[in-house]
Amino acid sequence: MNGILHAIFSTEGFFLGTLVPFLFVLTVVVFVHEMGHYLVGRWCGIGVKAFSIGFGPELIGFNDRHGTRWKLCAIPLGGYVKFVGDMNATSSQPTPEDLETLTDEERKVAFHTQAIWKRAATVVAGPLFNFLLAIVVFSVLFASYGRYVAEPMVAEVTADSPAAKAGIQPGDRFVSVDGSKVETFGDVQRLVSGRAGDTITFVMLRDGKEVTVTATPQLMEQQDALGNKVKVAVIGVVNNKELGQPRLITYTPVGAVAAAVEETGHVIERTGQFLQRFAVGREDKCQLGGPVKIADMAGKAAKLGFEWLVQLVALLSIGIGFLNLLPIPPLDGGHLLFYGVEAVIRRPVSERMMEMAYRAGLLLVLCFMGFVFWNDLFGC
Structure with a gap:
């Protein structure tokens, strides 16, 4: 019995080690x-009937002075905000009959x-607040811990790699990647x-001269910081302490916010890039x-420390x-x-068109949810 309780309630067990961080x-x-x-x-003067974290039967709740x-x-x-006039949690357009049931x-x-x-403004505020949450988290992390960076130097080139075939050599310094300047x-x-x-x-600096080469990255399975196996594209170059000269960058509060905005932008860009490539099977x-x-990642992050857990919050917030x-009802x-x-x-979309779009969109969302559940349980 003690062994079962320890497995469930210890920080290494399911309850405290995985479920609590996930929630x-x-x-x-x-x-x-x-x-x-x-x-x-x-702020826009819209009445709110309910603010819910989670779906299904209510566990606990209260009414505020505004009647919410x-x-x-x-x-x-998940969760939802139900505004006055909403007939369901998705805020879909009510029918004229539904509107007639409302008082003046x-x-x-x-x-x-x-x-x-x-x-x-009300609809877009949800995703924007997710991005703002990420900015706040990254700002605090950068201000508290700084960030380690290394010079964009090539210490080694893997044999038969895309970099080797492109002619990249040890000692080269990256100047730009597809026109984007690089500093680290x-x-x-x-x-x-x-x-x-x-x-x-790639534009490389070699012996004081810029050299332009092209390479095609290939997928390689690696372990991320949480121990998950991920496939990332690489060209086969390695940095080291001697040439990379790793250093810690510290930030003022204003600098931390600026760096956080930039980092959030990078994550949004990579998320869009991934989904675009995923849609075409790449x-x-x-x-x-x-x-x-997500639960597995939350458990692993919690074991590494609270700062890892809040970083996962930021990344998941950007993803959500x-x-x-996405323009999908x-x-x-x-x-x-x-x-x-x-x-x-200059007029609302017809009820028939909206209903068709909502049904198709809901089917697409449900298929996507089913797909990721299958991945979680059986597919990967």
Whole structure:
């Protein structure tokens, strides 16, 4: 019995070692996302009926003085803000019959009776708050711990690698990668790691002269900082202490924020690049995971320290924010797409067209969720 309890409740066990970190990461990301919708919606004068973390049966909750029900529900895999006039958690367009059930006071503060800009601002606030959360996390980490960087030097070239075939030599210094200037070896890795199979142009500094070469990165399986096996694109160059001269960069508070904004932008860019390549079959499907993979990563991050866990919060927050901006109903981006069409044609999209789009979008989202669950449990 003691062995079972230890396996469940110790920091190495499932409850404290995996479930609690997972719930912490997911709850923070979902709460911030929904708080974005809530705060901007309230600022725009929209009434809020419910703010929920999780779905399904309510576990605990309370009503505030504005009549909003704040609640924690049994299935902690998301959340929602239900505005006045919403007939479901996805804020889809209500029917005329649904609107007739509202009182005059409710119509004034109902979500779907507001100006387009108010609806759009409320919807986009969720993903934007996710990005802001990442910026805050990265700012604190950079201000607290700084960041190690190394000069973009080539110490070794792996035999028969893309770099060797391109003519890159030990002692070369990277100047740019496909036109993007690089200052650190990490910049090179960032610009190469997601582009397996692409022909990339490198400008190298050799003996005081710039030399231009092309190389095609190839996938290689590596272990990330959490011990997960990942496939990243490499060209086959190695840095070392002698040439790389690794150093710690420290930041002022303002500098940390600027670096955090830049880092968030890089992660958003890489996320978009990955999804674009994945859609055309150029990325490894096992790089996508669902709740099971996130729980595993949260447990591993927690064992390394709280700073690793909050870094995972930042990365997941960016991912959730980006995915929600995809123009697919019932995601936030799908709502924004409809508002954009409404602004152009100066009338709401027809109920029939909207219903068809929502059904198709919901099917697509459910298929994606099923795919990542399959990856989690059986596929990878």
